[in-house]
Amino acid sequence: MSDLDLTPPPDLQALAALSARIGSDPLLIQAAGGNTSIKSAGVLWIKASGTLLAEAEQRDIFVPCDLEAMRAALAQDVDQADRAQDFGLSQAGLRPSIETSLHAVFTQRVVVHVHCVHTLAHVVQADPVAAIGTRLDGFRWCLVPYAKPGARLAVQVAQHVASGQVNVVLLGNHGLIVAGDDLAQTAQLLADVHDALAIAAADLPAPDLPDDLPPIWRPGPDSLSRIACDPARLSLALGGSLYPDHVIFCGVGMVAVDTPPAEAGTLPPVILLRGRGVLVAQSASAGTWALAQCLGDVLARVPADARLSYLTAEENDALVNWDAEKYRQKLNG
Numbered sequence: 650m651s652d653l654d655l656t657p658p659p660d661l662q663a664l665a666a667l668s669a670r671i672g673s674d675p676l677l678i679q680a681a682g683g684n685t686s687i688k689s690a691g692v693l694w695i696k697a698s699g700t701l702l703a704e705a706e707q708r709d710i711f712v713p714c715d716l717e718a719m720r721a722a723l724a725q726d727v728d729q730a731d732r733a734q735d736f737g738l739s740q741a742g743l744r745p746s747i748e749t750s751l752h753a754v755f756t757q758r759v760v761v762h763v764h765c766v767h768t769l770a771h772v773v774q775a776d777p778v779a780a781i782g783t784r785l786d787g788f789r790w791c792l793v794p795y796a797k798p799g800a801r802l803a804v805q806v807a808q809h810v811a812s813g814q815v816n817v818v819l820l821g822n823h824g825l826i827v828a829g830d831d832l833a834q835t836a837q838l839l840a841d842v843h844d845a846l847a848i849a850a851a852d853l854p855a856p857d858l859p860d861d862l863p864p865i866w867r868p869g870p871d872s873l874s875r876i877a878c879d880p881a882r883l884s885l886a887l888g889g890s891l892y893p894d895h896v897i898f899c900g901v902g903m904v905a906v907d908t909p910p911a912e913a914g915t916l917p918p919v920i921l922l923r924g925r926g927v928l929v930a931q932s933a934s935a936g937t938w939a940l941a942q943c944l945g946d947v948l949a950r951v952p953a954d955a956r957l958s959y960l961t962a963e964e965n966d967a968l969v970n971w972d973a974e975k976y977r978q979k980l981n982g
């Protein structure tokens with residue numbers, strides 16, 4: 650039995666307030682994505698898998714985790730470190746986030762991980778460093794290439810952050826992590842990086858969806874509808890999957906059709922209607938809607954002639970067949 654003190658740290662409530670604020674901004678967090686944590690006396694308090702940051706002030710979303718045991722597992726046995734639930738100390742039944750290991754590797758006390766749209770618009774490009782240019786000059790940052798979220802990614806991140814010098818990590822085809830020793834400092838750093846990477850959305854044509862859609866579909870989010878009406882960005886959308894949560898919530902890649910199908914068949918829950926807009930299945934979850942909107946928000950912020958880096962077939966398969974993800978989706982249903 651662990652004799653760790655499970656009294657929540659005094660600033661956990663302030664972390665909840667910050668989490669609720671960023672969790673309500675679709676340009677930072679979509680659906681059950683992203684996570685926040687705080688370390689206190691050997692315990693890592695982290696968002697539970699499948700909970701929403703946006704709800705951090707309405708319910709307990711944080712679970713205590715054995716920080717040193719997780720760090721030891723990362724150093725010795727990556728597969729064990731990937732079973733975040735083995736390190737949970739809560740009796741309440743919620744599992745720690747599947748990205749817990751990503752937080753454990755930071756020496757800083759507070760860690761915030763977001764799927765920031767402005768960050769994604771840079772890190773989905775084939776040459777993210779060139780895309781970032783001088784925007785992050787003055788920050789202590791690094792870029793870690795894509796790996797499936799979890800312990801293998803955490804091990805890569807650890808190589809950059811172990812010294813405590815780096816406090817901004819851009820994750821290729823994934824998102825952003827910022828870290829700081831207190832909440833105010835970390836929240837400010839997130840705001841500063843966000844401002845440095847901010848890109849205005851391109852002015853794209855308005856959607857023109859037919860009025861008589863088959864009943865299985867509803868008009869999708871405006872941001873992705875506009876992508877369907879812009880030939881250059883439509884072809885970027887059809888190139889493949891750009892980041893994990895897209896695959897989890899919308900399926901692999903994106904499909905375009907010329908007329909709205911009457912039957913869903915094997916179609917994914919989100920389909921583009923060429924030159925007209927986007928359709929979302931009536932049965933689709935709020936998470937699917939949020940990730941469809943996210944794709945539109947990201948593609949409106951990359952250059953129309955950008956060269957993008959898509960997940961490989963193997964990387965897509967690893968996400969589709971991911972047990973921990975199935976658990977998260979079930980909770981987020």
Ligand SMILES: [Zn+2]
Nearest residue numbers: 683748798824
């Ligand atoms: Zn993530």
